[in-house]
Amino acid sequence: MHLEENISLAHHTTFRAGGRARFFAVAESEDDLRDIISYARKKNIPFFVLGGGSNVLFGDRGFPGLVIKMNIRGIAYGKEKGGITAVSAGAGEHWDNFVGGTVARGFYGLENLSFIPGSVGAAPVQNIGAYGAEAGDVIVEVSTLNTETLEIEIFSKEACMFSYRDSFFKSPAGGKYIITRVVFGLSSKGSVNISYRDVKDYFEERRNDSPALSDVRDAVIAIRTRKLPDVREVGTAGSFFKNPVVSVYDIEKLKEKHPDVKFFPHGDAVKISAGWLLDHVGGFRGYREGNVGAYKNQALVIVNESGASASEILAFAERMQKIIYEKTGITLEPEVKIVE
Ligand SMILES: Cc1cc2nc3c(=O)[nH]c(=O)nc-3n(C[C@H](O)[C@H](O)[C@H](O)COP(=O)(O)OP(=O)(O)OC[C@H]3O[C@@H](n4cnc5c(N)ncnc54)[C@H](O)[C@@H]3O)c2cc1C
Structure with a gap:
């Protein structure tokens, strides 16, 4: 060691x-x-x-x-069974390199999650999601090290309890497990999912009504590059807050004051776009305070413009929460893990 x-x-x-x-x-x-x-x-x-x-x-x-x-590495493709191939990846593998490899081999399932920064092992933790897909949709099982017994324990998809940006591993009981390997069930005979607005618009603009698997990966990379800052150039952790989930009653109340509010169905409730709230209610898009700002193309993304301290970033985030709460009664919950 x-x-x-x-x-x-x-x-x-x-x-x-x-x-x-x-x-x-x-x-x-x-x-x-x-x-x-x-x-x-x-x-x-x-x-x-x-x-x-x-x-x-x-x-x-x-x-x-x-x-x-x-930094546990290694990717292994299993044999196809019932149309599904089990693909196992070490927790330390670079997420997007892994996704790129599955797409290059013609496997469907991860293409909409292209270009998300980070490692394979973190993907189940917050059940990463983008453009109408979530990692939990195709995760078959997760290998972990139980830090109390130092034994390996395997979690089935059900035991991972995936939900919106959440899983068992984020719960207090899940904290004692370190993810070492993740197994995904991918299909070589799948179909692409281009129902998400931005992806749909991308292909409509190009008059492509039957995009191939690799086209979808290219589209997602192009959309993300346009909308999100390049982590090699600016400091950021992407979306700072989760999209708040509220009742149908609450959204009707909010619509009285903000008829254009952007929201999506979420089970019996609705999920409001936190980016929309910060942009249209908070006026934060492109706003900067000292070394910290909200990204010019997406208010939900807090950026460290130049050498900000963690306290400055947290103060900015708290200001966002306060203003949104005062104006809508909605509490924005951080998506980013804050370790103080
Ligand atoms: C520009 C940008 C865009 C982003 N876009 C998206 C997006 O579209 N969708 C989305 O869901 N996320 C997005 N994110 C957030 C982030 O990329 C994901 O949450 C990613 O999975 C984090 O991976 P990581 O390896 O960097 O995790 P880290 O930041 O290192 O860790 C995150 C959490 O996971 C825990 N963790 C990490 N590895 C393990 C492990 N092996 N076992 C147990 N716990 C572990 C850590 O302790 C920590 O609590 C974005 C971030 C940025 C900067």
Whole structure:
């Protein structure tokens, strides 16, 4: 086990903010993980698992324990059974490289989730989703290391309890499991899903009414590139808040004041576009305060314009929450994991 000390977390997160980790170690295997966890236990310090750092904001005081950078690799394609091929990927694999590989081999299921930053192991944690698809739709099982027993435990799709940007792994009981490997069930005879507005518009503009699998990946990459900042250039963790889910009654009330409010059906309730609220109710799109701002093309995306501290980012986010609450009574819940 190679242990480093006093490592800048700004260098390991796409927000490029936050303090230092007291200890930092990279896990290349399940045995590495066992050694690292045993060390943290012996020292009686907390640990935190980090993938690509694209959905986390550490506070300026940093992390007082051991940050474990997940780097378990390996991708394996199984044999087709009943039209479905099990594709297994190590938690440390780069998500979009993995997705690109499945599309290049002609497998349907992950193309709408192209170009999301981060690692494979984080995908089940918040059940990543975009353009009408969610990782949980095609996850078959998730391998984990139970950090109390140091044994491997496998979770079926049902046991993962996937829901909107949520899963068992985000619950207090799920916190003791580190994801080591994820198995996806993909099909080589699937069909593309272009029902989501932006994707549909993209193909309508090009007069393409039967896009191929790789066209959908290209479309999603093009749309995301236009709408979202490039993490190589600006600090961000993407959407800072989840889309709030409210009752049909609440949306009717809101429509009295904001008839254009953008929302989508969500079971018996509705999901309101947090980006719409921040843009049209809060007036945040493109607004900047010091080193922090809301992205010019999407108010939901907070950007670290130049060397912002985590406290500045959090103060900006709190201001957004306060204004939206005062104007609509809706509480915006962070999607980004805040570690203070
Ligand atoms: C520009 C941009 C666009 C984005 N767009 C989207 C989008 O469209 N849809 C979407 O859903 N998300 C989006 N995100 C958020 C982010 O990309 C995803 O949440 C992604 O899955 C995070 O992966 P990561 O490896 O960077 O996780 P990290 O940020 O490193 O970790 C996130 C959380 O998962 C936990 N975790 C990470 N790995 C493991 C593991 N192996 N086992 C257990 N827990 C683990 C961490 O402890 C932490 O709590 C976007 C982010 C950015 C910066």
